[in-house]
Structure formats: structure tokens, C-alpha cells
Amino acid sequence: xxxxxxxxxxxxxxxxxxxxxxxxxxxxxxxxxxxxxxxxxxxxxxxxxxxxxxxxxxxxxxxxxxxxxxxxxxxxxxxxxxxxxxxxxxxxxxxxxxxxxxxxxxxxxxxxxxxxxxxxxxxxxxxxxxxxxxxxxxxxxxxxxxxxxxxxxxxxxxxxxxxxxxxxxxxxxxxxxxxxxxxxxxxxxxxxxxxxxxxxxxxxxxxxxxxxxxxxxxxxxxxxxxxxxxxxxxxxxxxxxxxxxxxxxxxxxxxxxxxxxxxxxxxxxxxxxxxxxxxxxxxxxxxxxxxxxxxxxxxxxxxxxxxxxxxxxxxxxxxxxxxxxxxxxxxxxxxxxxxxxxxxxxxxxxxxxxxxxxxxxxxxxxxxxxxxxxxxxxxxxxxxxxx
Amino acid sequence: xxxxxxxxxxxxxxxxxxxxxxxxxxxxxxxxxxxxxxxxxxxxxxxxxxxxxxxxxxxxxxxxxxxxxxxxxxxxxxxxxxxxxxxxxxxxxxxxxxxxxxxxxxxxxxxxxxxxxxxxxxxxxxxxxxxxxxxxxxxxxxxxxxxxxxxxxxxxxxxxxxxxxxxxxxxxxxxxxxxxxxxxxxxxxxxxxxxxxxxxxxxxxxxxxxxxxxxxxxxxxxxxxxxxxxxxxxxxxxxxxxxxxxxxxxxxxxxxxxxxxxxxxxxxxxxxxxxxxxxxxxxx
Ligand code: SF4
Numbered sequence: 135x136x137x138x139x140x141x142x143x144x145x146x147x148x149x150x151x152x153x154x155x156x157x158x159x160x161x162x163x164x165x166x167x168x169x170x171x172x173x174x175x176x177x178x179x180x181x182x183x184x185x186x187x188x189x190x191x192x193x194x195x196x197x198x199x200x201x202x203x204x205x206x207x208x209x210x211x212x213x214x215x216x217x218x219x220x221x222x223x224x225x226x227x228x229x230x231x232x233x234x235x236x237x238x239x240x241x242x243x244x245x246x247x248x249x250x251x252x253x254x255x256x257x258x259x260x261x262x263x264x265x266x267x268x269x270x271x272x273x274x275x276x277x278x279x280x281x282x283x284x285x286x287x288x289x290x291x292x293x294x295x296x297x298x299x300x301x302x303x304x305x306x307x308x309x310x311x312x313x314x315x316x317x318x319x320x321x322x323x324x325x326x327x328x329x330x331x332x333x334x335x336x337x338x339x340x341x342x343x344x345x346x347x348x349x350x351x352x353x354x355x356x357x358x359x360x361x362x363x364x365x366x367x368x369x370x371x372x373x374x375x376x377x378x379x380x381x382x383x384x385x386x387x388x389x390x391x392x393x394x395x396x397x398x399x400x401x402x403x404x405x406x407x408x409x410x411x412x413x414x415x416x417x418x419x420x421x422x423x424x425x426x427x428x429x430x431x432x433x434x435x436x437x438x439x440x441x442x443x444x445x446x447x448x449x450x451x452x453x454x455x456x457x458x459x460x461x462x463x464x465x466x467x468x469x470x471x472x473x474x475x476x477x478x479x480x481x482x483x484x485x486x487x488x489x490x491x492x493x494x495x496x497x498x499x500x501x502x503x504x505x506x507x508x509x510x511x512x513x514x515x516x517x518x519x520x521x
Numbered sequence: 522x523x524x525x526x527x528x529x530x531x532x533x534x535x536x537x538x539x540x541x542x543x544x545x546x547x548x549x550x551x552x553x554x555x556x557x558x559x560x561x562x563x564x565x566x567x568x569x570x571x572x573x574x575x576x577x578x579x580x581x582x583x584x585x586x587x588x589x590x591x592x593x594x595x596x597x598x599x600x601x602x603x604x605x606x607x608x609x610x611x612x613x614x615x616x617x618x619x620x621x622x623x624x625x626x627x628x629x630x631x632x633x634x635x636x637x638x639x640x641x642x643x644x645x646x647x648x649x650x651x652x653x654x655x656x657x658x659x660x661x662x663x664x665x666x667x668x669x670x671x672x673x674x675x676x677x678x679x680x681x682x683x684x685x686x687x688x689x690x691x692x693x694x695x696x697x698x699x700x701x702x703x704x705x706x707x708x709x710x711x712x713x714x715x716x717x718x719x720x721x722x723x724x725x726x727x728x729x730x731x732x733x734x735x736x737x738x739x740x741x742x743x744x745x746x747x748x749x750x751x752x753x754x755x756x757x758x759x760x761x762x763x764x765x766x767x768x769x770x771x772x773x774x775x776x777x778x779x780x781x782x783x784x785x786x787x788x789x790x791x792x793x794x795x796x797x798x799x800x801x802x803x804x805x
Contacts, residue, residue, distance in 0.1 A: 359572050360613050366592075369595055
């Protein structure tokens with residue numbers, strides 16, 4: 135793949151700092167958070183920069199309050215974000231569910247660390263893959279984004295805000311300890327080159343406004359509190375007007391809306407990069423900082439003549455199942471490289487549908503995957519006889 | 522005839538949409554709702570400028586019925602949601618309505634921290650000594666030896682005093698009333714909305730269906746009588762000795778203090794200064 139010429143201003147940034155700068159560029163004007171390693175630099179950056187931009191920052195009494203506050207802030211009209219890590223992300227799950235059902239645009243960053251529980255505060259892990267998809271109870275579809283470099287942290291933080299604001303839904307951005315703390319040179323695009331989405335404001339007068347109206351593309355109109363449209367928002371299953379309902383048809387209508395809204399826009403949401411896939415007989419699927427080692431391993435194998443390609447997922451949920459299914463038809467085996475005991479591999483396996491072998495390269499001791507480990511696992515995969 | 526012409530207060534209700542309410546006959550929550558509406562009406566604040574936020578519980582159903590900007594959140598978290606709204610729109614009035622379980626058990630942490638920050642939120646705490654929505658369990662304000670379904674032999678949990686809690690945590694306005702004292706209730710809520718900073722008005726309310734029945738009150742009226750007999754004005758309270766005070770509680774305005782900076786004001790001042798400093802540093 136030919137490298138595109140980098141456009142923009144070069145800067146040297148830490149992953150967490152890049153997240154702050156991109157959020158502010160995307161229009162974030164409210165941050166509420168609670169200190170937790172390894173995400174605290176995001177709160178600190180927002181505390182420093184938001185007051186200068188006329189935005190608001192508050193350190194809440196816990197993570198439950200943090201996500202509650204940004205949901206309130208978002209309903210009051212601000213683009214809003216919080217940042218945390220595993221234990222704090224666990225605490226946020228109930229109110230995250232509220233943001234799904236009430237269709238409130240927010241961005242939640244989890245700088246992942248080892249778990250369960252307090253786990254490994256200063257060590258990396260990709261521990262929130264399943265929590266970010268299935269944390270809150272009930273049916274909804276999550277959008278979860280996984281950058282693998284500081285440049286991608288910048289670009290994908292903007293993507294996260296754009297998805298949240300255009301679809302009126304929470305978006306989760308998963309960083310990890312390594313990505314949050316490492317420094318890389320990145321290019322900040324010119325403002326004119328950045329596409330920034332905003333909410334869809336109503337065109338109809340207050341009397342006819344339905345905050346949760348079912349529309350052809352499933353996105354309702356949004357208006358902030360205080361603009362003369364006095365509507366109700368609830369965490370209860372509600373009708374199009376936002377009032378609680380237990381009517382079976384209304385319940386189905388609402389839940390289908392939440393799911394279809396994401397499904398209809400999946401092509402805009404799902405991002406992934408492919409390398410050497412054209413003639414590949416094997417594929418390595420990876421995401422986040424694990425994908426860095428995966429890329430090195432794939433290049434090493436290529437230099438030795440192995441026909442292997444890389445699929446780097448930048449959106450893990452909704453899962454690009456269709457593409458994985460296609461690849462499973464093309465290749466003999468897929469190796470999934472991730473920093474846990476195997477979370478996303480389940481989804482890869484589900485979409486491979488037995489068409490090829492699926493094995494994993496896992497690391498869960500708080501250390502980064504080494505390219506050589508992945509290379510070895512790839513060699514093992516190639517030596518497995520076909521079923 | 523339009524309902525608004527019958528009484529001005531009807532204009533504050535979502536009459537056509539959501540009535541009747543979920544509340545039981547004889548419940549005290551409706552009376553607190555009308556006290557809030559009267560207070561807002563007398564203050565002449567536009568409905569567009571008010572956000573009514575609640576958590577979960579019988580009293581937390583109130584936002585559904587009132588024609589403000591309304592937000593019915595998760596259990597105990599109303600103040601935290603309200604804090605976010607206030608930070609983004611300091612010009613709006615945020616009223617939080619909460620029950621004793623919602624506001625003092627699961628939401629106790631947000632309650633004391635909002636008071637500590639002195640953020641301009643008016644909290645109306647409807648205290649009926651029990652969890653109503655979930656069917657009658659013991660709450661952090663259930664009096665000792667009272668009965669609930671999770672205290673079938675009488676409660677051994679010492680109760681919280683919401684007034685002392687709010688005062689100790691730094692609230693700018695703290696008052697207590699009862700549903701028997703309806704005029705005072707709406708007067709205190711009015712003052713709470715006017716007073717910049719965190720304010721808390723506790724309203725002792727009756728839950729005849731659960732607390733009442735479990736504790737041998739024969740009717741809602743009997744519960745209102747109990748409120749009249751056990752609520753003592755502060756003047757009287759100060760003159761009473763420990764023995765006379767047993768089982769009773771003081772009502773009135775305990776704190777009305779404008780000496781502490783309101784949080785969003787302090788934030789605006791801080792951010793103004795920070796911008797100036799940055800500007801000066803650039804020019805230097
Ligand atoms: S259960 Fe009690 S508090 Fe709840 S609505 Fe009925 S009477 Fe009121």
C-alpha cells in the first residue's frame with residue numbers, strides 16, 4: 135500500500151494529549167471526569183484547555199456522576215466527553231445504558247488497563263472489548279472505536295464525535311495504557327480538511343416536535359433544553375414523544391430504532407485498514423496497540439515470502455462481519471492478535487463460519503505483544519493441517 | 522374550555538398527555554408538585570428556563586407530568602445530571618426532585634458534593650420514610666423501630682437528618698416543611714429557587730399505602746395530623762428540652778446564606794482570569 139503524503143502541521147504528542155486536542159477540535163465543550171490511571175492526562179488536558187475556549191470542565195465525585203454530568207451537559211447543548219479506565223468504565227455502565235435509550239450524544243474514552251477489578255493500573259491490556267459492547271443490560275448497538283497510533287487517536291477521536299453527534303448515540307473510544315502514554319509525531323490536519331458533524335436540529339415547531347420520532351434513517355431531530363421545546367427524556371422505555379410506555383408495539387418500535395439506527399449507517403461508522411490482502415492465503419486480524427506488533431509480524435512474514443495480509447480494525451463494534459466473512463472464504467487461516475485471553479476472536483470465528491481456521495495470538499500479562507510472538511503463532515497456524 | 526383558563530397552574534401540567542398520574546390516592550407527592558408549580562408561577566420564570574430533573578422512585582415520576590424541560594434519570598443520579606446541565610447552561614434553573622431513598626441512599630454522594638460545591642441547584646427532597654416504588658422497603662430516613670417489608674421486626678437503622686446533612690455539607694439554603702404545612706412548602710421552594718447556590722427543601726410527605734399501612738396509620742388524613750403534631754417551629758424547638766424533642770422534628774428555614782460563591786459563578790471567574798493570563802503571557 136502506497137503511503138499517502140501526510141498533510142497538516144507536524145506535532146509531537148502523547149496519545150492522551152492527542153485525544154484532548156482532537157476532542158476540542160471536534161467541538162467538545164464539556165468534560166466531566168474522575169481521576170484514574172492511565173487516563174488522567176485527558177482530564178488534566180481538558181481542565182487546562184476548556185476554560186480558555188469558553189467550555190466547561192468539572193471533576194466529579196465518581197465515575198457514575200461523571201457520565202451523568204456529560205449526559206446532562208449534552209442535553210443542554212454541548213458536545214461532551216468523559217475519560218476513564220476499566221474500573222471506572224464498569225461504574226459508568228448503568229448511565230451508559232441511559233445514554234443509549236435516551237439517544238444522547240456523548241463520547242466515553244476508556245484507556246484500557248489489565249483487569250478484572252483494580253487489575254493492572256499501569257499496564258496495558260485490551261480488556262474492555264466485550265464490556266464496551268455488552269456492558270449495559272438490554273438491547274442496543276454500541277459504536278466502539280480502536281485507534282492504534284497517536285495519529286489515529288487524533289483522527290478517530292474526531293470520528294467518534296462525528297458518529298455520536300450525527301447519530302445521537304454514545305460512542306466509546308478505546309485507548310490503552312501504551313497508546314495513552316506514548317509519544318509520536320503526528321500531523322494535525324488543517325481545519326478546512328476536517329469534517330465536523332453536528333446534531334440534526336428540528337425544522338418543525340415545538341408543538342409538533344417528537345424528540346424520538348421514527349424517521350426513514352432512524353435518526354430523530356435533536357434540540358437542547360432551554361430552546362423552547364419542552365420535552366421529556368427518560369431511561370424508561372418510551373414512545374416517540376419521550377413518555378414512558380409499556381405498549382408492546384411501542385417497545386418493539388423503540389428497541390428496533392436503536393438497533394437499526396446504527397445498522398443503517400454502518401458503512402460510515404466502520405473503518406478498517408488492509409495491507410497485503412490481495413493475494414493473501416493467511417490474514418492477521420488485530421486492533422489497537424496490538425495491531426502495531428501485528429503489522430511488524432506480517433511484514434516480516436512477507437519478507438520471507440509468506441502470503442499473509444493484515445486487517446487492522448479501527449471500529450470493532452459494529453463488527454465488520456461481512457468483510458471477515460469474505461476473507462474467511464479467501465484465506466486458509468485467520469490469526470487474531472489481541473491483548474487479552476481472546477475477546478474479539480469470538481466474533482471473528484462467528485463470521486468465519488468454519489470456512490477457514492481461526493486461531494489467536496494472545497497476551498494478557500500486562501506486556502505488549504511482540505512481533506516475534508505473532509510471527510511464531512502465524513507459523514503454527516500455517517502448520518495446522520486442513521480440517 | 523381550555524384548562525389553562527380554569528386555573529393558571531393547569532398550564533404547567535401535561536394534562537392532555539400523561540394524566541392520571543401513577544400516584545396512589547392520598548399520596549403526598551402531588552401536593553409537593555403543586556407547591557413547586559406555585560413557586561415557579563409566583564417567581565414568573567419561563568417554563569422554557571426550567572429543567573426538572575429526577576432519579577427513580579414514586580416522587581421521581583414527577584417530571585413526566587410537568588411542562589418544563591424534564592429529565593427522568595437513573596436511581597440516585599439526578600443531581601449529577603443536573604450538575605452537567607447547570608455547567609453548560611448556568612442561566613437555566615435546575616430543580617431536582619428526589620425521594621428519601623433516591624436522594625439520601627443511592628444518591629447521597631452526589632447530594633453532599635453538590636452542596637459542597639454550592640452549585641445552583643434547588644433540590645426538593647420528598648421524605649416519606651420508605652421506598653414506595655419498589656413496594657415498601659426501609660429507607661435511610663425510616664425512623665427507628667418503624668416497620669417496612671425489609672424491617673419486619675422494626676428498623677434498627679439510625680436515620681439520616683437531611684437538614685443536618687445539607688447544612689453540614691455547605692448548602693446555601695436549607696429548609697424543612699411537611700405536606701400539612703402546604704403554604705410554607707411552596708414559600709420555601711420559592712426561596713430555594715431564588716437563592717443562588719445549592720438549596721435543599723425537605724418535605725415530610727405521606728405514603729399511606731405502604732408506610733402508613735405498615736405503621737398503623739388508618740388514613741392519609743391521620744398521617745397529615747401526625748405531621749401537624751410532630752412538626753415544631755424552630756422557635757419552639759429551641760425552647761424544648763431533649764425529652765420534649767423526642768419523636769418530633771423542627772420545621773422552618775435553617776440556612777439562608779449568600780456568603781459562599783456559587784460554583785458556576787466561580788467557574789466563570791476562574792476561566793475569565795485564565796484567559797486573561799494566557800493573553801498577557803502572549804503579549805509579554
Ligand atoms: S406507594 Fe406511597 S409514595 Fe408511592 S405513590 Fe403510592 S402512596 Fe405515594
